[in-house]
Amino acid sequence: MGVIENLVAISDGVCRSEVIGYSRSGRPLLLLTITEPSTPDTAKSGIWVDGDMHPSEVLGSTACLNLATRLVQGWNKDRRIQELLMHKVFYILPRWCVDAVDTYLTTPYYPRGNNSVAYEVVGRISLEDIDGDGIIREMRVPNPAGAWRISTLDLRLMVPRQPGDSGPFYDLFPEGRYHTHAKTEFDSFVDLNRNFPYQFVASYSSGPNPLSEPETAAVAQFIRSHPNIGLALNLHTWAGVILTPFANPEDSLTSGDQILYDYIAQVAKDTLGYPCIPGWKFSPAALGSRAGTFVDWLYQECGVLAMAVELWGPLRKAGVVSNYVDPMIPRSDQENKKFLDWLTNNIPNAVRSWQPFHHPDLGMVEIGGINRKFVLENPPPNSRLLQDEVEHFISFVLKLAEGLPLVRLVDCKMNWLGHHQIELQLTVENTGYWPTSVTKRAELILPPVTVTIRYADNIQTKWEVGNLDGYGVEHLLDWISGNGSSFRAIGRRRVSRRYRIRLPSNYRGPLEIVLSSPRAGLHRYTLHIKKC
Ligand SMILES: [Zn+2]
Structure with a gap:
């Protein structure tokens, strides 16, 4: 039995799986929905994690x-998880790019985008595991005109050659076959994180059209049909940073939403130890190619409080450049040495010393270096480092999910006025931390909180409540006051309204009151009429 089937089987109905689409090669995209099952999931505030x-x-x-697993196991014994699953729903897509992940995990190759065929050419080298150790590392080849030399700090480390340096000098290549003529052809692949409609730019790696790929189309369709999703975490590795909208500096958040991301930054710092920055500040060198991202689309088109979570961050853990966010910033010899030492002390076999090898195209070379897949890009499987990282991530998600809005009809009074007339006094409150729409952006997109009163053959009357603040707003107002006490405005969290309703004569049936909101829950209340 697979991991997912097993989770569903032991979940007491709290977890179900469904196929939301198929990959290019026909593999299913499996989504888990985890919530207390007696209320429909779409009637609850939702969190998406992929x-x-x-x-x-x-x-x-x-x-x-x-x-x-934490959610399923917690359902029977953990008060905090029970509370979450009663009123919120988790939508979890563990493996999005299913075809290429299969190649990544079962071969030494580094597939790109959503193509399972791994054919990567770097200059004249096509990547191959030449020495058969299962890992594509680096090769160095002695060359008096080479651009690299051995570090004076560590024999395993290669550093850029400067004028005046003394040799020996080397050429440095990724491990693979060497071609006498540079190859120019590309394998065809699409980076799913460039294929979303917002600010889409067609290119060989972003696809011909927005949502051209079955993997992105399936996810977009699911999210569009689930406006209850208010929060989304799009998982990546390996920088150790949270990236918020937007990927391009000319875009800006809807007024009022920055405070939401400021709160996320605080939670990220406390739980994961990461900084939180807008996407455009990350890898400025790669800026031009960052249109059409998932997170920007989630925020702009769907009003979702979305972020990319770049997990792991081995450089940060090694204490190399404490404000490090950009993998493309060149590091100093000392920093590289510090990183290598941290790897050596914390991850067995992370770095292999240079070993001679007879190369089919280049003659004698040396092969060595870091295990990129399970040291840089991901922590080693079954390691303490991996467990710690996952544990911190779970704390982060649970804390954010607990802030999702929840509207409730907190008071409902009825008075008889005579002549078949009643007066209702209804009070509606958002008991969550975030506003009922979660973002200000969503207020422009989604319908507001509404109360519908139904009686006698579907006569109905509607009260458009609008959006309600969460209690988080008070912290902001308090902060603005600066003195901690004198300016605790409560925002618009709780509203009341009186209704006069003339019932049909001799009507003895109930009044049904339905409080609905796209992403703050649904609350039904039945008011029985005793006197007529
Ligand atoms: Zn990524």
């Missing part, structure tokens, strides 16, 4: 499955 959108970032699926 893993393995990029095939080399498989810590995402591990984090997703550990989160799902």
Whole structure:
């Protein structure tokens, strides 16, 4: 039995799985829905978590499955989880880029985008595990005109050659076959995180059209049909940072939403130890290619409080450049040495010393270096480092999910006025931390909170309540006051309204009151009429 089938089987009905679509190669995209099952999931505030959108970032699926397991196991014994699953729903897609992940995990190759065929050419090298140790590392080849030399700090470390340096010098290549003529052809692949409609730019790696790929189309359709999703975490590796909208600096958040991300930044710092920055500040060198991201689309088109979570962060853990966010920033010899030492002390076999090898194209070379897949891109399987990372991630998710809105009819009074007339006084309150729409952006997109009163053959009257603040707003107002006490405005969290209703004569049936909101829950209340 697979991990997912097993989870569903032991879940007491709290967890179900469904296929939301199929990959290019026909593999199913399996989504887990985890919530207390007696209320429909769409009537609850939802949180979306996806893993393995990029095939080399498989810590995402591990984090997703550990989160799902925690929720399922907690349902019977953990008060906190029970409370969450009563009023919220988790939608978890552990493995998004299913075809290419399979290749990543079962071969030495590094598939790109959503293509399971791994054919990567770097300059004249096509990546191959030449020495058959199962890992594509690096090769160095002696060359008096080479651009690299051995570090004076560590014999395993290669550093860029500067004018005036003394040799020996080397060429440095990824491990693979060497071609005398540079190959120019590309394998065809689409980076799923460039294939979303917002600010989409067609290119060989973003696809011909937005949502051209079956994997992205399936997810977009699911999310569009679930406006109850207010919060979304899109998992990646390996920088150790939270990325918020937008990927391009000319876009800006809807007024009022920055405070939500400020709160997320605080939770991320406390639980994961990561900084939280807008996407455009991350890897500025790659900025031009960051249109059409999932997170930007979630926020802009769906009003979802969305973020990319770049898990792991081995450089940060090694204490290399404490404010490090950009994998493309060149590091100093000392920093590389510090990182290598941390790896050596914390991950067995993370780094292999250079070993001579007879290369079919290049003659004698040396092969060595870091195990990129399970040291840089992901923590080693079954390691303490992996467990710690997943544990911190779960704390982060649970804390955020607990803030989701929940509207309730907190008071309902009825007075008889005579002549078949009644007066109702209804009070509605958001008991969550976030506003009922979660984001200000969503207020422009989704219908507001509404109360519908039904009686006698479907006569109905509607009260458009609008959006309600969460209690988090008070912290903001308090913060603005600056003195901690004198300015505790309560925001618009609780509203009341009186209704006069003339009932048909001799009507003795109940009044049904339905409080509905796209992403803050649904509350039904039946008022029985005793006197007429
Ligand atoms: Zn990624």
